[in-house]
Amino acid sequence: MTPDPKLGKTDTGNWYQSVWKVVCEIPDGHVLTYGEVARLSGMPRAARRVSQALRRAPRGLDLPWHRVINSQGKISFKKDSIGWQKQKDLLEAEGVVFLNGKIDLGKYGYRGAVDRLLWGDDE
């Protein structure tokens, strides 16, 4: 496929688009960890690359970056930062509940969604 000169200068810059595509597919009210996004993008050890991709994402992309959190179920910004507040606000607007500053990955995470499909809400 032909590389887009606007986005990546070289082929090495194309992996951004893989990450953005995965993030775009996250349904409302659900979250994914950086590691999961990386794996779904075909890059198992690229959790840090995901954060870079989100930071470099164009504004026109309308990317739901707030649905990506770290493996602890928490927001990766500093708690006193603007980004932290913003992300929490956006998530709560979609129905995601914070418990003691943390998100229940068992309910809103990718793993939780699969488990509910297989086992139901009881477990």
Added chain:
DNA sequence: GGGCTGACCTACT
């Protein structure tokens, strides 16, 4: 080419 940085992860203590 070499070294530092980072919206991270896993494992161990």
Added chain:
DNA sequence: CAGTAGGCCAGCC
């Protein structure tokens, strides 16, 4: 549960 250590790898200087 909190803190530490090692690993990972694309950007940037």
